[in-house]
Amino acid sequence: MLTRRIFLGTGMAAGAFLTAPTVWGQAKPKVVVIGGGAGGATAARYLAKDSDGALEVTLVEANPIYTTCFFSNLYLGGFYDFENLQHGYDKLAGGGVTVINDMATAVDRAARTVTLAGGTVLPYDRLVLSPGIDFKDGSVPGWSADTHAEIMPHAYKAGPQTQLLKAQIEAMPQGGTFAMVAPPNPYRCPPGPYERISMVAHVLKEKNPTAKILVLDPKDKYSKQALFEEGWQRHYGTMVEWVGPDFGGNAVEVRPDTMEVVIDGDVTKVDVCNVIPGQMAGKIAAIAGVTDDSGWAPVDPASMKSKMDENTWVLGDSSAQGDMPKSGFSANSQAKVAAMAIRGELTGSKTFPAKYSNTCWSLIAPEDGVKVGASYEPTPEKIASVESFISATGEDAALRKATYEESLGWYAGITADMFG
Template sequence: MSLNRRLFIGTAAAMTAGLAAPWVRAQTKPRVVVIGGGPGGGTVARYLAKDAGDALDITLVEANPIYTTCFFSNLYIGGFWDFENLQHGYDKIAAGGVTVINDMAMGVDRAAKTVTLAGGQVLPYDRLVLSPGIDFKDGSVPGWSADQHAEIMPHAYKAGPQTQLLKKQVEEMREGGLFCMVAPPNPYRCPPGPYERISMVAHVLKTRNPTAKILVLDPKDKYSKQALFEEGWQKHYSGMVEWLGPDMGGGVVEVRPDTMEVVVDGEVTKVDVCNVIPGQMAGKIAQIAQVTDDNGWAPVMPDSMKSKLDENVFVLGDASAQGDMPKSGFAANSQAKIVAMTIRGELTGSKVFPAKYTNTCWSLIAPEDGVKVGASYEPTPEKIASVTSFVSNTGEDAALRKATYEESLGWYAGITTDIFG
């Protein structure tokens, strides 16, 4: 059996066996509305349709008819992956019995249990699933706003045109130029993501522009897989990458998009490309639904991903405040299966098993030099807690690193099949 089926389809079959119990329904089927068609929402919609049969009326609301994965988008920037390989449609989800609506959710009335779309359509629900990903916190990087400056200093942290723009800017950098990244504060989407991106930019520059430099300005004093990335940068891109943490001014940064300058602890530096990854919060619809806390994330029950503020609303993936799990595509997919199982149990009477969650994050440092970190998780009364974990070791041989990279390719094939069919 292939890796992708072992990781996702086989695991899901074991979890969901026997859940679609016969159910005598009333005149109207229970209605489930899912907002967001990525690893969280897409998986929930597909699994509900697959395992609940004809028992539920399932609607998936996603603004984009084609979904572009943020995971693996760094490999596109590095030249290892075609952009089209990141893109996935909803035809198979729709064919499986889900009503797919390409529109933007603009309002949630939790008292009336309705969702209002930009086009004017009002969708009633019995259960609402929110998986909107992230939005950016205004003012988190002085001098920068997503509305005004993303076309000059791109974030590329919502995959699509921004990813293409950043790749183009890197490839067109002047000889010997300076690439700058303003890294995000915790918590944020995909903790290894910024540093894998640095690796991929370094790979491009080493090939096309070997005298160029990379400056990383970071408000954090440590980050995911730090020892692995630093080892890799020294090995593959010696002298190219400079990382400044908060004790060296990385936490006191202003950007000036109009003049392409960054100000680090009062010192002005001219840059050629600047990738600004700002502070983050739950996607806007979670804010509109008023299921977020003062930090901008949506607190949930660890055993179900159910909102702590509304028992009929589930929030999963990047938008949720759940405990130890990172904000990753793998995590959202894992959480989605628990959400689908819980909703089926509540609306059809099928059996609900104890929640268990898993995650792995792969990163590519250089050609065939892949590393990974991951864990398994269980709910406690307070949070989703890590119970076992693993991480690649520094100094691993080339054969193991190559195998790790190949494993990540199998994972991508598996998870996208699991989400989109």
């Protein structure tokens, strides 16, 4: 079982002998990290901790309290309190990181400066971008994040949107219809939409057992599909209906004002609609000029350094790196590689060949947990999967319970690793 101690111990052991000697008599090299999630917070913490004060590390994050998107589905299902998803930066600041709660609005790569919304200009020697995702305008006809997210929430950036969606689910009329517009590839947390469907089904089974769930999906397959479909049938009967592209899942329009979805021309009235639109790298990555036509930021597989700029690293969801999914575990793993590479460049500390890992857990029903994961290594072309695993259909209840409990240990471990 993956415990908090084992998870933290792995990260600490990797960094324990990488500490750089303090450089006296000269200005410390400056590293600015934009984005305080799994990638950015981890990178900032390890840069400060393992450089032993040799680097001046500044973290820029707009929100003083960070709400994790991972595990937010368990809040929707009633298995996790919202407050447990929220984390502050006090311990990170106490560990030598300067935390600035502001929005980065501009990057001058030639001058090596970051400008904040409040007017502050931060110089840097190295820049780390880990801004998560933004949404592609027009990816779901009829829906705009600016105009319609309070009617048809996305809840794919955790916080008030997550609370809004939970309230809407719990207020559904008896026998009502919940619809999800699932996103096209690539997107944050591949199993995430389908774990969310499981959690919604769990709530409705208890409170609204005649309700229906429609999953409107532009993809012909999705992560852990056999596991989810087996679980939906076992726990929720015919409540969940998945509509793939062969039946109009790729031709969906929404009408927020009338609470309707149009599926390949057919109009369906719904009571709640969760729209998860197409995604791209967080806006500041495009502003910095490190994204390509895909909307994501290509990076060097061996270090996570941007292919567009030798002084910039891009982590987590925003990066285009190869086989790793866009997940909190991935971002945390990538951040440690990036921190090691940056320390090596700025302080001369020893570096080691990059290795990456990821696991994604999903809860289908009470104590019915499944997982998928892999280990990865860099190749000249991409970060490539070298060994993978996935839960099997038909597993016994004891194994599924142990998998769920393992996920709880991982959450405690990764949040401690991120925030201190």
